[in-house]
Amino acid sequence: MTTDDHNGAALQHNQGGRATATIYDIARLAGVNPSTVSRALNKPGRVSTQTRKLVEAAAVELNYQVNPMARALHTGRTSTLGLIVADITNPTFFNVIRGAESTAVSRHYTLILAESSESAATELTAARRMMPTVDGLILASPRMGDDDIRTLAREKPVVVINSEVEGVSCVTPDVGKGISQALRSLAANGHKKVAFIAGPPQSWMSARRWEGVKAACEWSGIESLRFESTEPTVEGGRLLARDIRASGATAVMAYNDLLAIGLMQELQAAGISVPDRLSIVGFDDIFGADFTTPPLTTIRSPLRECGALAAARMLDLLTGVHDPGEALRAETELILRGSSGRLLVG
Amino acid sequence: MTTDDHNGAALQHNQGGRATATIYDIARLAGVNPSTVSRALNKPGRVSTQTRKLVEAAAVELNYQVNPMARALHTGRTSTLGLIVADITNPTFFNVIRGAESTAVSRHYTLILAESSESAATELTAARRMMPTVDGLILASPRMGDDDIRTLAREKPVVVINSEVEGVSCVTPDVGKGISQALRSLAANGHKKVAFIAGPPQSWMSARRWEGVKAACEWSGIESLRFESTEPTVEGGRLLARDIRASGATAVMAYNDLLAIGLMQELQAAGISVPDRLSIVGFDDIFGADFTTPPLTTIRSPLRECGALAAARMLDLLTGVHDPGEALRAETELILRGSSGRLLVG
DNA sequence: TTGTAGGCGTTATCAG
DNA sequence: CTGATAACGCCTACAA
Numbered sequence: 001m002t003t004d005d006h007n008g009a010a011l012q013h014n015q016g017g018r019a020t021a022t023i024y025d026i027a028r029l030a031g032v033n034p035s036t037v038s039r040a041l042n043k044p045g046r047v048s049t050q051t052r053k054l055v056e057a058a059a060v061e062l063n064y065q066v067n068p069m070a071r072a073l074h075t076g077r078t079s080t081l082g083l084i085v086a087d088i089t090n091p092t093f094f095n096v097i098r099g100a101e102s103t104a105v106s107r108h109y110t111l112i113l114a115e116s117s118e119s120a121a122t123e124l125t126a127a128r129r130m131m132p133t134v135d136g137l138i139l140a141s142p143r144m145g146d147d148d149i150r151t152l153a154r155e156k157p158v159v160v161i162n163s164e165v166e167g168v169s170c171v172t173p174d175v176g177k178g179i180s181q182a183l184r185s186l187a188a189n190g191h192k193k194v195a196f197i198a199g200p201p202q203s204w205m206s207a208r209r210w211e212g213v214k215a216a217c218e219w220s221g222i223e224s225l226r227f228e229s230t231e232p233t234v235e236g237g238r239l240l241a242r243d244i245r246a247s248g249a250t251a252v253m254a255y256n257d258l259l260a261i262g263l264m265q266e267l268q269a270a271g272i273s274v275p276d277r278l279s280i281v282g283f284d285d286i287f288g289a290d291f292t293t294p295p296l297t298t299i300r301s302p303l304r305e306c307g308a309l310a311a312a313r314m315l316d317l318l319t320g321v322h323d324p325g326e327a328l329r330a331e332t333e334l335i336l337r338g339s340s341g342r343l344l345v346g
Numbered sequence: 347m348t349t350d351d352h353n354g355a356a357l358q359h360n361q362g363g364r365a366t367a368t369i370y371d372i373a374r375l376a377g378v379n380p381s382t383v384s385r386a387l388n389k390p391g392r393v394s395t396q397t398r399k400l401v402e403a404a405a406v407e408l409n410y411q412v413n414p415m416a417r418a419l420h421t422g423r424t425s426t427l428g429l430i431v432a433d434i435t436n437p438t439f440f441n442v443i444r445g446a447e448s449t450a451v452s453r454h455y456t457l458i459l460a461e462s463s464e465s466a467a468t469e470l471t472a473a474r475r476m477m478p479t480v481d482g483l484i485l486a487s488p489r490m491g492d493d494d495i496r497t498l499a500r501e502k503p504v505v506v507i508n509s510e511v512e513g514v515s516c517v518t519p520d521v522g523k524g525i526s527q528a529l530r531s532l533a534a535n536g537h538k539k540v541a542f543i544a545g546p547p548q549s550w551m552s553a554r555r556w557e558g559v560k561a562a563c564e565w566s567g568i569e570s571l572r573f574e575s576t577e578p579t580v581e582g583g584r585l586l587a588r589d590i591r592a593s594g595a596t597a598v599m600a601y602n603d604l605l606a607i608g609l610m611q612e613l614q615a616a617g618i619s620v621p622d623r624l625s626i627v628g629f630d631d632i633f634g635a636d637f638t639t640p641p642l643t644t645i646r647s648p649l650r651e652c653g654a655l656a657a658a659r660m661l662d663l664l665t666g667v668h669d670p671g672e673a674l675r676a677e678t679e680l681i682l683r684g685s686s687g688r689l690l691v692g
Numbered sequence: 693t694t695g696t697a698g699g700c701g702t703t704a705t706c707a708g
Numbered sequence: 709c710t711g712a713t714a715a716c717g718c719c720t721a722c723a724a
Contacts, residue, residue: 023702032711035712038703042702065474067701067702069700070415070703071703072716073717074703075704110458110475132366132412288633292637369718378694379694381719384719394693416716419718
C-alpha cells in the first residue's frame with residue numbers, strides 16, 4: 001500500500017517539527033514578559049538596547065513570525081489591500097494588477113484579488129466578502145453603482161480606478177490629450193467620418209472616451225458615428241466589421257484594443273486593407289497591441305501607473321490623509337503605429 | 347456607555363454609522379447567548395429551528411459578516427489560498443491566475459497573490475510572508491530549490507505548477523504529445539536541423555521541454571541545437587536572432603511564446619521571411635500569440651486548467667486528502683498556425 | 693437545546 | 709523601562 005503510514009488524520013502539516021513560535025515562547029526563552037517581546041519587536045526604542053537584542057536573538061532562534069490575524073484582531077489593521085477588477089480575462093487589467101501589487105509589497109502590504117465578471121452584483125458580493133479582511137479596497141473599472149461605492153467607502157478607504165465617484169478617491173487616465181492627438185493625426189490624413197465603438201454601458205471610461213471623441217470630431221469638423229459593442233473583446237470587435245464597413249466611416253476608434261484587434265482581423269479576413277481602406281485606433285495599448293500586422297495605433301492609458309497610483313493613494317488614506325482629494329489624472333498619449341494612416345484613394 | 351461617541355480625529359471610516367456587528371450584537375438583539383448565535387450560523391441542526399430563524403433574522407438585520415481573522419485565530423483555518431507566480435509581467439501566468447482564482451472563489455476561498463520576480467530569494471520571502479495567512483500555497487513555476495519547497499510543504503499544503511517536486515503535489519503540462527506533434531509537422535515539412543532556445547536555468551519546465559525536443563529530434567533523425575536565452579521575454583528573443591540565423595537551423599522551437607515572438611520580429615525586421623526561410627514554434631499559446639503575422643505556431647499548455655487543477659487539488663488537501671499523490675498531468679497540443687511550414691528553396 | 697467559560701496570539705493600558 | 713492584565717471576535721468543550 002502506501003509507504004509511510006501516518007496515524008489517522010492527526011499529524012499531517014504544521015506539526016512537522018514544532019508549531020509556529022509565539023511571543024510567549026520568545027518571552028520564556030529570553031526571560032522577559034510577553035508584552036516586552038511585543039514592544040521590543042514593534043517599537044524598538046521603547047525598550048532597553050540590552051533586552052531588545054536578547055529578544056531579537058530569541059526570535060530568530062525560534063524562527064518567529066508574527067501572526068497577522070492575531071494582530072489584526074486587536075488592532076483592526078490587516079496590512080492587506082483588496083483589488084477587484086471587472087474581468088481577469090481582460091489584459092487591460094494585468095497592468096493594473098501589476099502596478100498595485102508592486103507598490104503594495106514595496107510598502108509591506110499584501111494584495112488580495114477578486115473579479116466581478118463584469119457584473120455589478122458579483123462585484124458587490126466580492127467587495128462585501130473582502131471588506132472584513134482588508135484595510136482598504138481598490139476598485140478597477142467598477143460596475144456597481146456610485147451609491148454602493150460610497151457606502152463601502154464609508155466603512156473603509158476605497159480608491160477607484162477608471163471611474164470618478166463624487167466623494168471617493170479616484171485615479172483616471174485623462175483621455176483628452178491622447179484623443180486630440182489621435183484626431184489631429186486622422187484629420188491630417190484626410191479622414192472626414194470617424195466611427196466610435198462603445199464599450200459596456202456601465203463603463204464610466206467608455207462614456208468619457210465617447211465624449212472626448214465626439215467633442216474632438218466636432219472641433220475638427222469631422223463627422224462622428226457611434227456603434228455599440230456586445231462585449232469588449234476580440235470577438236465583440238469581429239461582430240461589428242460588417243456594420244462598420246457599411247457605415248462609410250474611413251476611420252474607427254474602438255473603446256479598447258481588444259475590440260480594435262477583433263475588428264481589424266475580421267476586416268482583413270474580408271480582404272479590406274488596413275489602413276489603406278480603413279484606419280483603426282484602439283485604446284489602452286495592452287500587451288500584444290504591437291504584435292498585429294499592421295501594429296495597432298492606440299491611445300495608451302498608463303494602466304500600470306494607475307494601479308500604482310491607486311495603491312499609493314490608498315496607503316496615504318491609511319496613514320492619516322482622510323481627504324478623498326481630487327481625482328488623480330494620468331496622461332494618455334497617442335502611440336502611432338501602422339493601423340492608422342492615409343486613405344488609399346481609387 | 348453610549349454607542350457613538352467618537353472623539354475628534356477618530357471618525358473617518360468604519361465609524362460612519364455603526365461599527366461592524368458581532369455575534370454579541372446579534373445575541374443581544376435575538377435574546378440568546380453568543381455561543382448560540384455561533385452555532386445557529388455555523389452548524390444549523392445543532393439548534394432549534396425557532397432560535398435559528400431568530401438568529402438569522404437578527405443577522406441580516408444587523409448586516410452581519412463574520413470576522414475571518416477572529417475565526418482563523420481560533421480555528422487555524424483562514425479560507426485563503428496563496429499564489430506565487432514567477433513574474434506578473436509574464437502573460438503566461440495570467441491564465442494560471444484566472445484558473446486558480448475562479449475555482450477558489452467557487453469554493454468560497456479567497457486568493458492572495460504575490461510574485462517572485464524570477465528570484466528564488468524573493469520567492470521564499472514572499473512565501474514566508476504568506477504562510478501564516480493562508481491555508482495553503484500554490485507555487486507557479488517556482489524558482490526556489492526543491493528542499494525549500496518541501497520545507498514549506500511540511501508546514502502547510504503546497505501545490506506546485508510547472509515543476510515536479512518529490513513528495514509534493516504537482517500539476518504539470520505533459521510536453522510529450524505537443525512536442526511530438528510539432529516535430530512530426532516539422533519533419534514532414536523537410537526540416538533537418540532544429541534549434542531550441544532554453545529558458546531560465548532554474549526552470550524545471552525549460553529542462554523538460556529541451557529533453558522532449560532533443561529526444562523527439564533523435565527519434566526523427568533531426569539534428570538538434572540548443573541556445574541559451576538571457577531572459578524569457580520578447581527582448582530576449584530579439585537578442586538571439588543573429589546567432590540563430592548563423593547556426594544554419596531551419597526551424598526554431600523557443601522555450602516560450604514571448605521568445606518566439608521576439609525572435610520572429612527581429613528576423614522579419616532583418617528581411618528574413620517566416621516561415622519561408624525559418625519556421626518558428628513557441629510554447630504555451632499565450633494571449634496574443636495569434637495576433638502576429640504570420641500567427642504563431644505553438645504548443646499549447648492548458649494554463650488555466652493547470653491553475654484550476656492546482657486549486658482543486660489544494661482544496662482536496664485541505665479537506666482530508668493528505669497524500670501528495672501523483673503529479674497531475676495536463677495534455678499539451680500543437681496549435682498549427684502560420685509561423686511554421688515548408689522551407690522555400692532557392 | 694442552550695448557557696458558561698476559556699483560549700487563540702497580539703497589542704494597549706496601566707501600574708510599578 | 710518593564711510586568712501584569714484586559715480586550716479583539718469567534719469557537720468549542722463542558723455543564724446545565
